[in-house]
Amino acid sequence: MTAIPKEQWKERIRDPKIECASRDEMTALQSERLVETVKRVYENVEFYRKKMDDLGVLPGDIKGIEDIGKLPFTTKEDLRDHYPFKLLAVPNERIARVQGTSGTTGKLTVVPYTQRDVDIWGECVARALTMAGLTKEDRIHICYGYGLFTGGMGLDLGVQALGAMAIPMSSGNTKRQMTCMEDFEATAFACTPSYALHLAESMVEEGVVDRLKIRAGIHGAEPWTQEMRKKIESILHINCFDIYGLCEISGPGVAMDCIHQKGLHVYEDYFYPEVLNPVTHEACADGETGELVFTTLMKEALPLLRYRTKDLTDITHGTCDCGRTLPRISKFRGRTDDMKVIRGVNVFPTQVETALLAMGTVAPHYLLIVERENNLDVLTVMVEVDEHYFSDEIRKLDELKTKVGNVLKAALGVSVRVKLVEPKTIERSEGKAKRVIDKRDLS
Numbered sequence: 001m002t003a004i005p006k007e008q009w010k011e012r013i014r015d016p017k018i019e020c021a022s023r024d025e026m027t028a029l030q031s032e033r034l035v036e037t038v039k040r041v042y043e044n045v046e047f048y049r050k051k052m053d054d055l056g057v058l059p060g061d062i063k064g065i066e067d068i069g070k071l072p073f074t075t076k077e078d079l080r081d082h083y084p085f086k087l088l089a090v091p092n093e094r095i096a097r098v099q100g101t102s103g104t105t106g107k108l109t110v111v112p113y114t115q116r117d118v119d120i121w122g123e124c125v126a127r128a129l130t131m132a133g134l135t136k137e138d139r140i141h142i143c144y145g146y147g148l149f150t151g152g153m154g155l156d157l158g159v160q161a162l163g164a165m166a167i168p169m170s171s172g173n174t175k176r177q178m179t180c181m182e183d184f185e186a187t188a189f190a191c192t193p194s195y196a197l198h199l200a201e202s203m204v205e206e207g208v209v210d211r212l213k214i215r216a217g218i219h220g221a222e223p224w225t226q227e228m229r230k231k232i233e234s235i236l237h238i239n240c241f242d243i244y245g246l247c248e249i250s251g252p253g254v255a256m257d258c259i260h261q262k263g264l265h266v267y268e269d270y271f272y273p274e275v276l277n278p279v280t281h282e283a284c285a286d287g288e289t290g291e292l293v294f295t296t297l298m299k300e301a302l303p304l305l306r307y308r309t310k311d312l313t314d315i316t317h318g319t320c321d322c323g324r325t326l327p328r329i330s331k332f333r334g335r336t337d338d339m340k341v342i343r344g345v346n347v348f349p350t351q352v353e354t355a356l357l358a359m360g361t362v363a364p365h366y367l368l369i370v371e372r373e374n375n376l377d378v379l380t381v382m383v384e385v386d387e388h389y390f391s392d393e394i395r396k397l398d399e400l401k402t403k404v405g406n407v408l409k410a411a412l413g414v415s416v417r418v419k420l421v422e423p424k425t426i427e428r429s430e431g432k433a434k435r436v437i438d439k440r441d442l443s
Contacts, residue, residue: 003239009259011322014130018269019324031064033297038062041303044089074307084110090301100148101247111247112301124253124267125158131258132216132241136163141186145171150251151221155190174202188216193224194433200235218243223332223350227357249294260321263328270298275315289314310335342377345414349435355411365426370438380417387422
């Protein structure tokens with residue numbers, strides 16, 4: 001497998017009219033679609049009609065995208081409170097399929113789709129795959145889970161729209177995944193970044209890396225760092241791309257980065273992005289971190305106004321080196337609900353990942369455990385290290401433990417307890433990796 005050097009990369013743009021549109025052209029399109037969406041939800045969704053009435057806002061008050069700040073916010077709790085189909089904007093008989101969250105906590109978040117919603121979803125993922133240099137000639141091995149989770153189905157729809165070959169493996173059975181990648185001559189694979197790293201390590205152990213034809217990895221569904229990207233790329237000698245989506249908006253294909261890796265391009269003709277101060281709700285300037293908020297501009301079954309994603313990022317407008325004029329969001333700092341406050345300090349799992357990968361002497365597999373002892377927060381970080389540390393003299397293990405503790409304290413701004421463990425001790429995830437266990441009773 002060989003990564004394509006950036007200087008040799010031939011940029012492929014599926015829809016230049018949209019992806020390279022001028023700001024005036026895009027604003028006009030967004031305004032037209034927002035006005036129609038607001039009118040439709042006011043007439044068909046009691047929840048939004050009441051919300052807008054409470055704010056004293058009528059559909060006629062929304063003249064264009066510049067008026068979006070007049071509209072109410074929507075949250076995940078709103079979707080759960082109206083479970084399963086109380087926010088529908090179309091008759092039940094028009095629903096072609098449903099997707100949803102895994103439902104590991106609380107009620108499921110169920111998202112219905114009309115056939116046009118499904119078609120648009122597939123088109124967005126196809127655009128993203130094109131951004132990774134993939135064409136109808138490619139064979140794409142999909143090891144996201146299928147089912148209610150949008151990962152597997154979203155990539156499958158995108159591969160179909162692209163006209164390429166879909167290899168619908170779903171998740172699990174790593175040995176079989178590798179066998180099929182080789183036998184079917186897959187040229188790209190799609191899964192969570194944590195599972196991609198697990199697959200890469202397994203490929204090295206099995207000695208199959210040089211026999212595979214994979215040249216691109218499409219990874220998302222959980223936060224990951226540039227350091228993890230480089231780790232996967234260096235093991236497999238491929239180019240990795242960050243795809244973003246969320247069940248409530250559409251699934252994967254809302255945004256993705258290009259070969260230049262200067263942010264994830266948002267398909268703003270379908271999903272209008274705002275980055276807002278999570279407290280004041282004021283718009284953040286380009287480059288300023290805030291909460292990502294989306295309004296769907298073409299969704300039929302479940303249109304959402306100003307949906308608060310809880311993802312923390314910043315946004316940049318302007319033309320990318322690839323030629324696209326779509327706005328770009330940075331890799332996520334984390335989520336407002338992933339953040340843990342430890343003795344007054346905000347801590348995100350991605351900070352730990354970045355620090356550990358920068359060291360080079362420990363594995364990028366870790367687990368944060370937060371507890372409360374004597375009314376004080378205690379953060380323990382479990383980190384996998386090479387097994388030779390456990391066979392050598394105990395002094396070397398203690399020295400590494402101290403070094404990891406110092407690195408993490410500098411990165412996080414708070415002291416931590418470090419527990420070094422042998423390889424494969426921390427459970428591997430074939431879906432979204434579980435990075436934090438909070439044992440505190442904060443009720």
